[in-house]
Each structure stands twice: as C-alpha cells, then as structure tokens.
Amino acid sequence: xxxxxxxxxxxxxxxxxxxxxxxxxxxxxxxxxxxxxxxxxxxxxxxxxxxxxxxxxxxxxxxxxxxxxxxxxxxxxxxxxxxxxxxxxxxxxxxxxxxxxxxxxxxxxxxxxxxxxxxxxxxxxxxxxxxxxxxxxxxxxxxxxxxxxxxxxxxxxxxxxxxxxxxxxxxxxxxxxxxxxxxxxxxxxxxxxxxxxxxxxxxxxxxxxxxxxxxxxxxxxxxxxxxxxxxxxxxxxxxxxxxxxxxxxxxxxxxxxxxxxxxxxxxxxxxxxxxxxxxxxxxxxxxxxxxxxxxxxxxxxxxxxxxxxxxxxxxxxxxxxxxxxxxxxxxxxxxxxxxxxxxxxxxxxxxxxxxxxxxxxxxxxxxxxxxxxxxxxxxxxxxxxxxxxxxxxxxxxx
Amino acid sequence: xxxxxxxxxxxxxxxxxxxxxxxxxxxxxxxxxxxxxxxxxxxxxxxxxxxxxxxxxxxxxxxxxxxxxxxxxxxxxxxxxxxxxxxxxxxxxxxxxxxxxxxxxxxxxxxxxxxxxxxxxxxxxxxxxxxxxxxxxxxxxxxxxxxxxxxxxxxxxxxxxxxxxxxxxxxxxxxxxxxxxxxxxxxxxxxxxxxxxxxxxxxxxxxxxxxxxxxxxxxxxxxxxxxxxxxxxxxxxxxxxxxxxxxxxxxxxxxxxxxxxxx
Numbered sequence: 001x002x003x004x005x006x007x008x009x010x011x012x013x014x015x016x017x018x019x020x021x022x023x024x025x026x027x028x029x030x031x032x033x034x035x036x037x038x039x040x041x042x043x044x045x046x047x048x049x050x051x052x053x054x055x056x057x058x059x060x061x062x063x064x065x066x067x068x069x070x071x072x073x074x075x076x077x078x079x080x081x082x083x084x085x086x087x088x089x090x091x092x093x094x095x096x097x098x099x100x101x102x103x104x105x106x107x108x109x110x111x112x113x114x115x116x117x118x119x120x121x122x123x124x125x126x127x128x129x130x131x132x133x134x135x136x137x138x139x140x141x142x143x144x145x146x147x148x149x150x151x152x153x154x155x156x157x158x159x160x161x162x163x164x165x166x167x168x169x170x171x172x173x174x175x176x177x178x179x180x181x182x183x184x185x186x187x188x189x190x191x192x193x194x195x196x197x198x199x200x201x202x203x204x205x206x207x208x209x210x211x212x213x214x215x216x217x218x219x220x221x222x223x224x225x226x227x228x229x230x231x232x233x234x235x236x237x238x239x240x241x242x243x244x245x246x247x248x249x250x251x252x253x254x255x256x257x258x259x260x261x262x263x264x265x266x267x268x269x270x271x272x273x274x275x276x277x278x279x280x281x282x283x284x285x286x287x288x289x290x291x292x293x294x295x296x297x298x299x300x301x302x303x304x305x306x307x308x309x310x311x312x313x314x315x316x317x318x319x320x321x322x323x324x325x326x327x328x329x330x331x332x333x334x335x336x337x338x339x340x341x342x343x344x345x346x347x348x349x350x351x352x353x354x355x356x357x358x359x360x361x362x363x364x365x366x367x368x369x370x371x372x373x374x375x376x377x378x379x380x381x382x383x384x385x386x387x388x389x390x391x392x393x394x395x396x397x398x
Numbered sequence: 399x400x401x402x403x404x405x406x407x408x409x410x411x412x413x414x415x416x417x418x419x420x421x422x423x424x425x426x427x428x429x430x431x432x433x434x435x436x437x438x439x440x441x442x443x444x445x446x447x448x449x450x451x452x453x454x455x456x457x458x459x460x461x462x463x464x465x466x467x468x469x470x471x472x473x474x475x476x477x478x479x480x481x482x483x484x485x486x487x488x489x490x491x492x493x494x495x496x497x498x499x500x501x502x503x504x505x506x507x508x509x510x511x512x513x514x515x516x517x518x519x520x521x522x523x524x525x526x527x528x529x530x531x532x533x534x535x536x537x538x539x540x541x542x543x544x545x546x547x548x549x550x551x552x553x554x555x556x557x558x559x560x561x562x563x564x565x566x567x568x569x570x571x572x573x574x575x576x577x578x579x580x581x582x583x584x585x586x587x588x589x590x591x592x593x594x595x596x597x598x599x600x601x602x603x604x605x606x607x608x609x610x611x612x613x614x615x616x617x618x619x620x621x622x623x624x625x626x627x628x629x630x631x632x633x634x635x636x637x638x639x640x641x642x643x644x645x646x647x648x649x650x651x652x653x654x655x656x657x658x659x660x661x
Binding site for chain 1 (some may be wrong): 399483484485490493494495496497502503504505506509510511512513514515516518519520521522525527529530531532536540543546547549550551553554555570571572574575576603605640643648649650651652
C-alpha cells in the first residue's frame with residue numbers, strides 16, 4: 001500500500017491496573033511500579049496474578065444508561081471520564097456534528113461477567129435466567145460500543161470490533177478506513193475488556209496463566225496474567241499545521257494456522273508489521289521502539305521474537321509492558337499503543353517489568369530496564385486467537 | 399457515493415439452501431416456504447478442524463465457501479469482514495454452565511472457539527488465507543456495519559473483500575433474552591473493480607428515508623429477527639437482476655442507501 005496522509009490522535013485516555021488517566025499510567029511506567037496483585041477477583045479460586053481496576057464495584061453507569069450497567073461498561077465510563085476526554089469529544093462534536101463522528105470499540109468479552117453471574121441464579125425449576133438480565137446491554141459484543149456512543153451523544157457509524165486480543169488495535173484500522181472513505185470525519189476509537197470468569201478459567205484451562213507476575217522474554221517465563229483496562233482515543237484529520245502524534249499506518253494479517261497457538265515462525269505477525277511499515281512509508285530503521293504483544297507465554301513470545309527478527313533484525317529496542325497491567329485482552333491494543341504514545345511524549349522506553357534473565361533462545365533486542373531516549377516513531381503489536389494480527393505505527397509530527 | 403461491485407453471493411437460510419436456490423423465492427416472494435433450515439458443512443476445513451467447529455461456524459463457512467466457489471477471484475487473495483450480532487451462543491451457554499460447576503471445567507477448545515472471530519479464524523485456516531480479516535458487531539444492523547466496513551476497505555485499500563454475515567439461534571436459557579429466530583447467513587464477494595459477472599452497487603449514508611421490508615410474512619420475520627438477514631431487501635433486488643434502491647437501517651437513525659445498477 002502507498003503511504004497515505006496520517007490521522008492525528010488529538011486526545012486520549014486510559015484506565016487499567018496502573019490507575020486512572022494517562023498521567024497515572026505513564027508515571028507508573030516511568031517509575032517501574034507495576035499494578036499486578038494475587039488474584040482477588042470475586043470468588044475466583046486460581047493461583048495467579050491479575051491486573052484489576054479498583055473501585056468498579058462502587059461506580060455504576062449513569063441512570064439514563066442503567067440497562068447497560070455491568071463491569072465492562074463501568075470500566076468504559078471510568079475511562080471516558082479521565083484526561084478531559086469528554087471535553088475533547090464535545091469540542092469535536094461541535095465542530096463536525098454528532099452524525100459525522102464514528103465510534104469503533106474493540107472488546108473481546110464485553111459484559112460476559114453479567115451472563116456468568118446470571119447463570120448462578122437460574123430458576124431452579126425452569127432454568128430461566130433472572131428477569132433483570134440485560135443481554136443486549138451487557139453480554140452482547142456491541143454493548144460497550146453502544147454504551148460509549150450514547151454516553152458521548154454521538155450519531156455516526158458505530159460498531160464493536162471483536163477479534164480477541166487484537167480487537168482494539170483493529171478498531172484503529174476500521175476507524176482510519178471509515179474516515180478516509182468519507183463515512184465520518186472523526187472517530188472515537190476505544191478498547192475495553194474487564195475481568196470475568198470465562199477468561200480467567202479459560203486461559204487457565206489452556207495452561208497459559210502464570211502463578212506469578214508475567215515475565216515476557218525471560219528464560220523462566222511461565223505464562224500470562226489476565227488484566228482489565230479501558231482506553232479511548234480521538235482520531236481526526238490533520239488541519240495541516242499542528243504538532244502531535246499521528247497514526248501513520250496499520251498492518252493486518254491472518255495466521256491461517258491454529259485457533260489459539262501462534263504460527264511458530266511468526267509468519268502472520270511479520271506480515272502485519274511489514275504492511276504497517278509500508279503504509280506508514282517508513283523503513284524498519286525508522287522505528288525507535290517496538291511495544292511487543294509480549295504476553296509471557298512460551299509459544300507467543302518465541303513466535304513474536306522470530307517475527308521481529310525477520311522484519312527488524314536484532315537492533316531495534318523492544319519491550320513488553322504486560323508485566324505492569326496484565327494482558328487486558330481486547331483492550332491491549334489501544335492500551336499499549338497509548339503506552340507507546342507516552343514513550344514519545346516523555347522520551348523514554350519502558351523496560352519489561354519482572355523479567356530478569358533473557359531467554360537465550362530469543363534474539364530480539366528486548367529491554368528489561370527503562371531507558372531514557374528520544375522516541376519519534378513506534379510500532380505496537382497486538383495478536384489474538386483465531387490468528388488475528390494487527391500492528392500499528394505511531395509517529396510524532398511537527 | 400461509493401461504488402463497489404458484487405462478484406458472487408452465497409446464502410443459507412430456512413427453505414434456501416444456496417444463493418442459486420433462493421433466487422426464485424427472493425424474486426417472487428409468493429413462492430417462499432420457510433421449511434427446514436439447511437444442514438451446513440465446510441468442505442474446505444481440514445478433517446481435524448472440522449470436528450471441532452460448531453453449527454454457527456459451519457453456517458458461516460458454508461456461505462463463504464459457496465460465494466468463493468462462484469467468484470472469479472482467488473480464494474487466498476480476498477480480505478474478509480465477518481459480521482455477527484450474537485456470535486456463538488451455544489458455546490457461551492456451555493462455558494457459563496461449566497462455570498457454575500465445581501472446579502469450573504471450561505473446555506480449552508470451547509474457550510478458544512468462544513471468541514467472536516472464531517468463524518473468521520476457521521475461514522483463514524480453511525482458505526489458507528493470510529489476508530487481513532476482521533469481525534464486527536452492531537446489534538441488528540451487524541450486516542449493515544459489516545457492509546460499511548467492507549466498503550471502507552474497498553475504498554481505502556482497493557482490494558477485494560469477502561463479507562460474511564451470519565447469526566445462529568441461541569439455546570435455552572439464553573434464547574429468552576436473545577430472541578427466537580431461524581439461522582441465516584449471507585456472503586458477498588465485493589470487488590473494487592468490475593468483474594465478468596459483477597453487479598455495481600453505489601452506497602451512501604442517508605437518514606430519514608423509508609425502509610423497505612419483505613412482502614412475505616415469513617421472510618419479513620426473518621429480516622427483523624435475524625441480524626444477518628437485515629440485508630434481505632438488497633438480496634431481493636440482486637436476485638431479480640433489475641436496478642433498484644434499498645435503504646438499510648443502522649442502529650441509531652443512520653441509514654445506508656444502496657443503489658443496485660445493472661447493465
């Protein structure tokens with residue numbers, strides 16, 4: 001693909017185990033303070049660590065959207081209320097009109113927790129779910145996108161993108177295309193996934209969760225930690241003059257290999273990175289930092305390492321930030337893209353928290369400790385079940 | 399106004415085993431009898447994977463395979479957009495039941511099949527396709543959102559796209575919340591350029607236009623109950639081979655106006 005005009009990220013916000021708002025998150029990254037804790041989610045009985053967001057139990061969604069009340073939409077609401085994001089959206093809405101602003105939200109499990117809890121309270125005779133169970137407001141994959149659209153009073157194209165752990169990275173690609181195709185003038189891009197029993201026990205059944213904080217690229221790594229998070233960004237056309245950070249390119253591919261195991265040589269991941277670079281119109285050596293998908297499972301890290309070596313060789317600084325937040329699943333794409341944005345804004349490359357001894361079988365230049373460095377152009381990876389791969393390139397523009 | 403070309407179609411629904419099979423009843427709805435839902439299967443998926451897939455995935459793969467078999471384009475050269483409102487409720491049900499049992503015995507296979515993009519993942523494996531694929535949801539406008547995403551891809555990336563919309567009925571106890579409907583799926587191979595047998599569509603966003611329903615009561619029930627079937631009025635125009643305009647509603651007052659142009 002030919003390089004095309006970038007779209008600006010004119011506002012953004014984050015909530016995850018590191019705290020509320022981008023500042024809390026970037027501070028925690030810079031100070032190497034992680035957010036993981038031993039699993040204390042509801043009554044889950046699992047020997048693992050999780051990245052949980054405090055306070056969701058006490059902050060229901062606004063009364064007008066009560067039928068959407070569930071952990072996932074509470075997390076979305078909490079995210080939307082940070083970083084002055086609502087004011088930025090109001091300003092863009094006034095400029096373009098509500099009907100010209102799209103909403104593209106990535107989620108893997110949406111409000112699945114609500115269904116899991118409803119199944120605990122089935123009618124003992126009929127098996128029916130409780131009368132107050134709101135399927136369309138919670139469980140359905142669209143719930144979080146529609147909640148977000150209504151919370152922000154927007155009327156443009158709206159969709160959930162649900163491709164497992166690449167969801168919110170791919171939401172950026174969909175938003176970009178809708179703006180470029182003229183279907184909207186600006187977009188709210190988001191990613192929201194919250195803790196639930198399906199993912200905790202499901203990833204556990206696959207033998208992929210670690211009984212300690214995850215250690216991507218470590219020789220002793222033993223799996224991932226499940227986290228939760230919300231991230232939102234405003235994506236807009238450049239008005240020509242402003243400095244800031246822009247989405248320069250995206251690359252997507254399919255592994256066509258296996259539903260839950262990555263391609264051992266990282267073929268799909270490499271294809272996604274190459275096509276993101278091509279669209280951004282930059283060569284591999286222009287990338288100052290790669291935020292890896294880096295889940296900390298043996299197979300995922302090995303596959304991604306081969307892919308990075310194929311596209312970049314061993315010179316480009318990389319790190320995985322899931323040791324801070326856990327794997328926020330469908331929110332991982334935007335969470336880590338915005339961490340990379342923080343890296344540009346603050347001039348540092350985060351290390352790989354918890355990792356101590358580099359796996360000698362892996363070759364990418366993965367940093368374990370934070371490093372101060374000027375960062376202008378970054379690539380962020382997000383890969384998911386179903387062999388769904390997405391890489392994004394962000395760059396400072398001035 | 400965006401211009402795209404429909405190169406081939408696949409379809410499965412009650413009383414409609416394939417696109418070819420549905421042409422007569424879509425063109426003359428008086429002849430429609432709902433009848434049995436088709437038994438769907440994937441011919442392309444390797445045997446070891448075929449055993450693992452649910453009825454929902456088989457429904458999606460059948461129409462995708464039918465459309466690609468009729469297409470003039472190479473199967474591994476098209477990107478794909480999957481659109482489903484409900485995903486795989488049978489698997490959601492099984493996992494939620496397992497979570498209420500002691501030890502929470504969630505099956506690893508069911509867990510990885512529970513993702514909304516399960517059909518897309520199996521499609522890539524079946525088609526040996528490394529091309530980009532996405533999966534979207536927009537309630538009862540999921541087909542419309544999928545079509546918009548496909549149109550945006552065609553405009554921006556200028557590569558052919560396979561659009562697959564599918565929804566399969568939910569089991570109890572979810573059915574009471576999800577709503578009852580018959581299984582339905584449609585696939586369209588869309589190309590940025592005209593192909594030997596293609597029909598041109600011009601697509602624009604509008605609002606406040608009257609939305610056409612289906613004339614036959616049973617087809618109208620299918621249109622309003624199964625999110626994958628909300629494009630039936632468009633399929634009716636394509637089946638007749640005539641020109642015409644259809645208005646497809648999105649979730650929030652937004653609409654897609656689709657002009658079918660023949661000749």
